[in-house]
Amino acid sequence: xxxxxxxxxxxxxxxxxxxxxGSARVYFDAxxxxxxxxxxxxxxxxHLERGTANSGGAxxxxxxxxxxxxxxxxxxxxxxxxxxGEIAFGPxxxxxxxxxxxxxxxxxxxxxxxxxxxxxxxxxVAPWLQVARDxxxxxxxIDFDPETGxxxxxxxxxxxxxxxxxxxxxxxxNALGTLNDVAEIVRIVRAHSEALVFVDAxxxxxxxxxxxxxxxxxxxxxxxxxxxxxxxxxxxxxxxxMKGLEAYKVRPSSIDPPAVRFETGTPSFEGQAGVIGxxxxxxxxxTRLGDAGNSRRSRLETAMRACERYERALGERLLxxxxxxxGLKLWGPPTMDGRVPTFSFTMDGRTPDEVAMHLAAQxxxxxxxxxxxxxxxxxxxxxxAGGLLRVGLCHYSTEAEVDALIGALGELxxx
Numbered sequence: 001x002x003x004x005x006x007x008x009x010x011x012x013x014x015x016x017x018x019x020x021x022g023s024a025r026v027y028f029d030a031x032x033x034x035x036x037x038x039x040x041x042x043x044x045x046x047h048l049e050r051g052t053a054n055s056g057g058a059x060x061x062x063x064x065x066x067x068x069x070x071x072x073x074x075x076x077x078x079x080x081x082x083x084x085g086e087i088a089f090g091p092x093x094x095x096x097x098x099x100x101x102x103x104x105x106x107x108x109x110x111x112x113x114x115x116x117x118x119x120x121x122x123x124x125v126a127p128w129l130q131v132a133r134d135x136x137x138x139x140x141x142i143d144f145d146p147e148t149g150x151x152x153x154x155x156x157x158x159x160x161x162x163x164x165x166x167x168x169x170x171x172x173x174n175a176l177g178t179l180n181d182v183a184e185i186v187r188i189v190r191a192h193s194e195a196l197v198f199v200d201a202x203x204x205x206x207x208x209x210x211x212x213x214x215x216x217x218x219x220x221x222x223x224x225x226x227x228x229x230x231x232x233x234x235x236x237x238x239x240x241x242m243k244g245l246e247a248y249k250v251r252p253s254s255i256d257p258p259a260v261r262f263e264t265g266t267p268s269f270e271g272q273a274g275v276i277g278x279x280x281x282x283x284x285x286x287t288r289l290g291d292a293g294n295s296r297r298s299r300l301e302t303a304m305r306a307c308e309r310y311e312r313a314l315g316e317r318l319l320x321x322x323x324x325x326x327g328l329k330l331w332g333p334p335t336m337d338g339r340v341p342t343f344s345f346t347m348d349g350r351t352p353d354e355v356a357m358h359l360a361a362q363x364x365x366x367x368x369x370x371x372x373x374x375x376x377x378x379x380x381x382x383x384x385a386g387g388l389l390r391v392g393l394c395h396y397s398t399e400a401e402v403d404a405l406i407g408a409l410g411e412l413x414x415x
Contacts, residue, residue: 009396028401031371036230037281039277040228044273052065052269072273075296079282081212085260086239087259090262090264092223104165112165113140114140114165114167115142116141117151119170119376121371148333149178149332160193161192167195169197170203176333176376182199182215206394230268232268285303285307318402319335319343328345329345329347330345342390343392351386352388355368366390
């Protein structure tokens with residue numbers, strides 16, 4: 001195993017100390033939401049205890065809230081390689097995507113085209129399908145190989161044309177773990193059309209360094225509660241594009257900086273405070289790993305690269321364990337190359353729900369079903385079989401937990 005301060009990391013997560021009848025919990029449900037780090041909890045409590053207020057007032061609590069909110073936008077911008085004015089907070093990624101899709105659709109019409117993938121969470125499918133229905137647009141699909149879980153990018157040039165308005169892709173699959181080559185997708189789109197590129201990065205941001213400039217996309221959305229923070233959504237968009245969009249909002253709401261037009265209504269300021277704590281935690285990890293004198297962005301990159309190496313080693317251990325279990329079929333990339341540590345499988349003679357209940361009885365938390373990846377499950381023809389059983393690792397997972405999972409699955413097949 002690589003040198004990684006696993007025990008120190010775990011000490012920052014209070015939920016990892018929770019037990020049920022004396023037994024520790026094994027949180028392998030991370031793709032649906034990670035546990036929150038202590039600095040995020042402290043920031044939320046501090047904001048509420050000190051005195052919260054709405055934005056724009058002359059009095060102390062409002063001034064402090066505005067300063068905190070500005071700091072939250074700056075913190076997320078550093079995580080994504082963006083500018084603070086390009087960041088919008090919302091209740092979740094789905095709501096922000098629906099809002100953005102409505103704003104973009106103002107300039108689209110009958111006969112225009114959208115390109116979607118069969119690999120995405122429905123939050124990056126349904127909003128665009130609804131726009132296509134409302135505006136009379138044509139939807140074209142990028143398929144994936146059911147055996148490897150990899151998108152067929154060779155088909156993408158043929159799906160693009162002069163009336164392609166947007167290509168919506170995922171950074172990583174929430175069902176199969178596939179890590180998509182977003183930079184290559186953007187390159188292909190730019191070479192064959194003038195379409196915009198929207199990225200659902202909910203599953204990639206928790207596991208890899210994210211740099212919106214390097215990716216070259218136009219919009220990107222993610223969810224802090226999937227990377228150790230509170231329930232929030234984040235939307236990034238290029239400033240020049242955001243400035244030209246008329247968002248659905250109340251009339252007095254600000255449009256400066258550009259992204260704030262998508263922050264409709266009073267936000268969860270305590271949630272934004274929690275996001276600051278999340279970034280502070282990742283900064284701590286970067287410093288702990290030796291990046292003490294550089295910028296916050298550099299420290300965040302150091303932390304994420306170390307997490308990626310650690311998760312890769314854990315994932316390889318898990319894949320080796322899967323290979324030892326008769327009747328277990330892994331869906332998605334067969335190795336840790338081209339994937340994040342999200343793994344879905346089926347087992348002969350057991351439904352995913354049965355496997356999930358067996359694991360839950362042993363304190364191992366995992367999801368079964370479709371995980372809102374309805375196109376994926378349909379493409380794999382697993383609807384009638386109950387979908388998939390999904391486990392997700394992250395940087396607070398351990399070798400012992402991986403071994404416990406493999407042992408529990410082995411016990412199930414011996415019954």
